[in-house]
Amino acid sequence: GQSLEQPSEVTAVEGAIVQINCTYQTSGFYGLSWYQQHDGGAPTFLSYNALDGLEETGRFSSFLSRSDSYGYLLLQELQMKDSASYFCAVRDRNTGNQFYFGTGTSLTVIP
Amino acid sequence: SQTIHQWPATLVQPVGSPLSLECTVEGTSNPNLYWYRQAAGRGLQLLFYSVGIGQISSEVPQNLSASRPQDRQFILSSKKLLLSDSGFYLCAWKGSSSYNEQFFGPGTRLTVL
Numbered sequence: 001g002q003s004l005e006q007p008s009e010v011t012a013v014e015g016a017i018v019q020i021n022c023t024y025q026t027s028g029f030y031g032l033s034w035y036q037q038h039d040g041g042a043p044t045f046l047s048y049n050a051l052d053g054l055e056e057t058g059r060f061s062s063f064l065s066r067s068d069s070y071g072y073l074l075l076q077e078l079q080m081k082d083s084a085s086y087f088c089a090v091r092d093r094n095t096g097n098q099f100y101f102g103t104g105t106s107l108t109v110i111p
Numbered sequence: 112s113q114t115i116h117q118w119p120a121t122l123v124q125p126v127g128s129p130l131s132l133e134c135t136v137e138g139t140s141n142p143n144l145y146w147y148r149q150a151a152g153r154g155l156q157l158l159f160y161s162v163g164i165g166q167i168s169s170e171v172p173q174n175l176s177a178s179r180p181q182d183r184q185f186i187l188s189s190k191k192l193l194l195s196d197s198g199f200y201l202c203a204w205k206g207s208s209s210y211n212e213q214f215f216g217p218g219t220r221l222t223v224l
Binding site (some may be wrong): 087104 | 216
């Protein structure tokens with residue numbers, strides 16, 4: 001089976017940097033994705049890591065360590081609009097078509 | 112460009128009634144299609160996925176079923192709803208196996224009373 005763990009809530013100040021961690025256990029690992037979801041909305045894709053290391057996309061970066069079954073999402077220069085839930089998701093290697101999501105981290109950005 | 116549609120946006124149904132939620136995708140061919148359910152304040156639970164017409168894989172035994180009658184149409188159904196079926200239902204699509212990004216529809220908020 002698959003399990004993913006994330007902190008349930010994080011609070012950070014506008015303009016600061018925040019890191020959201022994700023640890024996973026899976027029978028077959030292909031890659032780790034991150035999604036953002038605002039209240040009542042649909043999740044939107046942020047990043048994907050298949051190999052170890054850091055991927056940078058603007059203010060957002062994502063890191064993966066396959067040996068540690070661990071990844072994180074780094075948000076820099078936080079803005080109020082970054083207040084949302086963030087989900088990590090594992091892409092299953094057995095089929096390559098299944099994605100399993102963590103329970104999500106609710107980020108609140110305060111002035 | 113690709114778009115994904117889901118309807119209805121909200122639905123209130125009595126226990127024991129049937130259900131049919133529809134999802135359609137435009138602007139792409141032979142997508143992988145997915146149904147997820149999200150309980151309030153929780154993560155997304157994969158319910159079904161499909162790699163082609165008539166091909167459905169079920170993730171968890173439950174009161175729901177899925178069908179893919181056309182390449183870009185994915186339907187979630189139930190014959191008799193349970194209270195526990197309440198939630199936010201999201202349809203998503205992904206390109207061929209070389210792609211990693213899933214695109215989600217706007218979702219259907221289902222309340223079973």
